[in-house]
Amino acid sequence: MTGIASLIRPGTPSALGLTPGVTEHIDAYTATGGYRDTVGAAELLDRIAEAGLRGRGGACYPTAAKLRSVRDAGRPPVVVANGEEGEPGSVKDRWLLRARPHLVLDGLVRAAEITGAERGYVYLSDDTAAERVHRALAERAPRLPVEIVSTPHTYVAGEETAVVRRIDGGPALPTAKPPRPYERGVGGAPTLVTNVETLARIALLAARPDHGHRTARTTLMTLAGGDADPLLAEVPYGRTLRSLARDQGTPEPAGALLGGLFGGLIGPGSLDLALDPDALAAAGTALGCGAIRFLGPGECPLALARDALSHLAAESSRQCGVCVAGTGAISEAVAALTTGTATPDIAGRLERWAASLPGRGACGLLDAAAGTAGSLLRSFPHLVRSHLDAPCPACATSAGSGGRLTVAVPGVAGRTVPHQRPAASSPLKGTP
Structure with missing residues (x-):
């Protein structure tokens, strides 16, 4: 069984949330600052750059630079939350989509506002995660059309050109580069393909811009x-x-x-x-x-x-x-x-x-x-x-x-609960 632990300083905005063993309800998410208009798109982009946030998908590329490249590409872009976790030893992305879909969707919407995107996608291969994202979309419709696209699970299916190819109706296989998705992606439009944890941290930074550096690190x-x-x-x-x-x-x-x-x-x-x-x-x-x-x-x-x-x-x-x-x-x-x-x-x-x-x-x-x-x-x-x-x-x-390379996703109950602090028996361990 895969456990969950918080090893961060108290007060640091947390991607784990308050009830990591339960899918977060919309009421619980908004009660902690989710979806709140605390900062505009231009200012949020500046905060992301100042904080030094990097992508969490593997390349660690500066997030602000990636957002700017899509924003400045010259056509209305597309944004994609990439939740296809090809590495057998990683579970964070599937867990985020199962447990905190609103956090990911909030980040996706904010990335769309920064780049000027008119539509978004959540890309995944996990059926449980897809069900939880569908439920979150029903609880609160985002400010732009969002479609869930499923793919067969493979090591290469989460590579950014494979993501674009699959969303466009083809197989989830990489293509030669250039062009890269930020130049020409889904339907020929400039496309931001971003790991779901990166989007989650954008949402955390938007809710608590005063803790940008700690959120990014x-x-x-x-x-x-x-x-x-x-x-x-x-x-x-x-x-x-x-x-x-x-x-x-x-x-x-x-x-x-x-x-x-x-x-x-x-x-x-x-x-x-x-x-x-x-x-x-x-x-x-x-x-x-x-x-x-x-x-x-x-x-x-x-x-x-x-x-x-x-x-x-x-x-x-x-x-x-x-x-x-x-x-x-x-x-x-x-x-x-x-x-x-x-x-x-x-x-x-x-x-x-x-x-x-x-x-x-x-x-x-x-x-x-x-x-x-x-x-x-x-x-x-x-x-x-x-x-x-x-x-x-x-x-x-x-x-x-x-x-032995494969790790199981921590259990996340599908029921929803109102906003509450975790009880002593919560699977979220305290900070040492």
Whole structure:
């Protein structure tokens, strides 16, 4: 079972809300400042820029710059709340749509006002989330037409050009760039494709503009690993990865897989890095979608890399030959290491692929595979060498356990309740 915890300072606007185990009713949402006209569109854009809000979908791109590019594209744009969560280790987006659909819709409306958009979409693959968003739309019709578009769940379905292609009636597969959606997207119109947590934080900032910096420097994280249950946590930037491992229940991790499958592997010496997009990027890893899988005692990093690469190879959309060949080759090579059947030149081949393959596919899947291989060589070179000598007992024990990458969405009851503070038995843990 996936737990929920608030690790932020009291008074910080929270994406978790007051009753995270129950779908938030419109009355509860408006009672805490939701949908309130506290700030105009132009001022809100300035506040977003001043706060330094970045996207929470994986790229960490400055939100204000993305909003401006769509606003200034020259035609009435379209706005899309992207709730398709392709990373198996992330649950925050589906949880937000199930538990706090009004927060997401509020952010979507405000993004439309900033950009001048005339219509909006909520894009998702989760049936429960779709039902809760439908209910929220019935409780309060937004100031612009909003349509829900469902897609089959795949790793690449949330990539921004795949989102546009699906909304336009095609398959949820990436397309070549340029043009990017902000230039030409849904129906040919400039399109803002924004992660649902980014929109939620826009709404929080609109309700409490005096806390913009704290809102922008707080994020939802999916933490998993070891023998402990996964945890959906709201975390301030600056916390160390080691402290997050303790919060999740893996107190002495041997390393971690960061950013879902995009940030690669880090060793135990990197666990004192601060949770901050710039600090992590400078260290050669990435915050990505905000998912971390810690390595528990006795787990082998190569087994975790094998599972991640196997998933990526299986999820290739098979549109780019270089991606099909590249992800398959990397996956097979690391799998051979875990079974003691790799050839002596394996490290050299992995190093070449890690250096030459990024940027050659239509989406980030090939980059994630190449990055995983490169991070394995950087963080655990001694283990790569030792796996050439003999089969690894830890890898053999975990063979076929790729499902351990997947995290379940925390339970959210479908009933609605009036505005109230959580009782002592609430699943929302207190701030330490």
